[in-house]
Amino acid sequence: MRHARVAFSAAFAAVVLCLFYAVPVLAQEGRPPVTVTVQTIHSQDVTLTTTLPGRVVASGEAEVRPQVGGILTERLFFEGAFVEIGEPLYRIDxxxxxxxxxxxxxxxxxxxxxxxxxxxxxxxxxxxxxxxxxxxxxxxxxxxxxxxxxxxxxxxxxxxxxxxxxxxRTTIKAPLSGWLGRSLATQGALVTAGQAEPLAVIRAIDPVYVDVTQSAAEIIRWRRGHTQDDLEGADLTVVLKLADGSLYEHTGHVLAAEPHVDEQTGVVVLRLEFPNPDNLLLPGMYVQVEAPQGVVRDVALVPQRAVSRDRRGQPTALVVNAENTVEQRTLTVLRDHGSDWIVSEGLSDGDRVIIAGLQKTAPGASVLTEEIATPDEQD
CATH class of the missing domain: 1.10.287.470 (Helix hairpin bin)
Incomplete structure (x- = not known):
């Protein structure tokens, strides 16, 4: 009798366990496929950029000084005004x-x-x-x-x-077209030819230059090709970020690089040029620029929200295959690019990456998809 009760208890436990594991499976098989949002990935060449600090510099600057001596009898301009080259500024007796x-x-x-x-x-x-x-x-x-x-x-x-x-020369004229600052001399002042103190300063600020610095080590690294930085085919426009964090509406380009490394700081000065029709950029202003550094070819741009990490810390993404089944891919991420990751391995051209609804599905599950256009397609 006792052995019969033990056998009955074991059989009952086995049935309960079977039901416990079978119910979720049956429930999962009975549910309709969930809907996820996907984005089709296309291979492309991406221009790498780096953020560099810099200062705005006037494209032309002239200090107004007298070439003859005497007493200033008249100031002929308004402070802060724009003057043309040759326009009278001061008059000496x-x-x-x-x-x-x-x-x-x-x-x-x-x-x-x-x-x-x-x-x-x-x-x-x-x-x-x-x-x-x-x-x-x-x-x-x-x-x-x-x-x-x-x-x-x-x-x-x-x-x-x-x-x-x-x-x-008793009529002192503007040597440059540009914007005048404040007058540093007043009517009745005695001036001399070639004096050290200027009477005023004229600055041309459309266009303006931006001088940025880059470490010599970075220049050596990308010149050796460690980042596949052959600039042929790269987008050479430069984006400017203002002190308040906003982006400047006009793009610029690189004019020249100083062929000299500062002995104390180990940096090279790069000069960029930006249009400034609204006079928003003023000399001395601190800015940051996104400068092109090279090109990586045949890579994918994947939204950062679509990439997670597995238990080993490897970046992964969920991909929907042709049968609408979810697959997990391990990725090789080079670096960030705005709100995307630059992925060199793990994805193929045309893959559909899940960017929304990741928590509702898992590898091996069947799903329905909603396509979202890439930024290029939206443009």
Whole structure:
């Protein structure tokens, strides 16, 4: 009797266990397939970028300094205004220079009179020589006097030109088209030629330059091709990020790289150019740029939300095959690219990666799919 009860208990336990494991299977087989959102992956070439810090630099800068000395009598511009090259900015008291110009002009007239007299004298001496009245020496002396008078006239004319230049420089003009800052000198100030302190500074800010720095080690690494960075076919436009974190609406391009490494910091300076029609970028402003570094070819861009990690820490993604069955793929991720991962291995062109509904399914399950367009297709 006792053995019969033991046998009955064992049989009952076996039946319960069978029912326990069979019910979920039956329930799973009885449920309809869940719907997941997928995105079709396409192989493509991706331009790698790096974020570099930099400063905005004016594309042209000129310090306004006087070229003659005197008292400033007038300021002819509004501070912060845009000026064209050659536009008057300041006026220096011209009285002294007007007097010098008048004296130089009188000296020219005097020299012209002497040359005229010497020329006539040389002609008379030549006529007397033809009549054998004077000697050859008299003729030579007259010609020498005429030539000396002509040279004196040239000197006087050069002095007149210098006086006119100095008089013209009493009106200080803009050496560059650009935006003026504040005036550093006021009416009544005494200025001197070539003084150290400028009167004002003009900056051309459309376009502007952005000087960024990159470590020499990074330059060596990508020049050796460790990141497959043959730039042929790469997108060479540069994206600018402002100090508030927003992106600048205009893209730029690389102008040049300084062929020199700073001994103290070990960096190389790269110069970029950006259009600045709204004058949003100002010299000295701190910015960051996304600069092209190279190209990786035949890779896939996978949304980061579609990639998870297994127990070994390997990146994985769920893929829906042609039979609408879920498969798990182990991926080789190179780096991030915006909101995507750059995947070099683990996916093929045309694979449908699950990007939403991951928690509702598992490898081996049958699913229904909703396709979402890639960013390129949406554009």
């Amino acid at each position: 011209p009285a002294t220079y007007e007097a010098r110009e008048a004296a130089a002009r009188a000296a020219v007239a005097q020299a012209q009179a002497r040359l005229s007299a010497a020329t006539k004298e040389a002609e008379r001496i030549q006529e007397l020589l033809d009549r054998r009245v004077v000697s050859e020496q008299n003729v030579d002396d007259a010609i020498a006097s005429r030539d000396a008078a002509d040279a004196a006239l040239q000197v006087a004319m050069a002095e007149l030109l210098a006086a006119e230049i100095d008089l013209d």
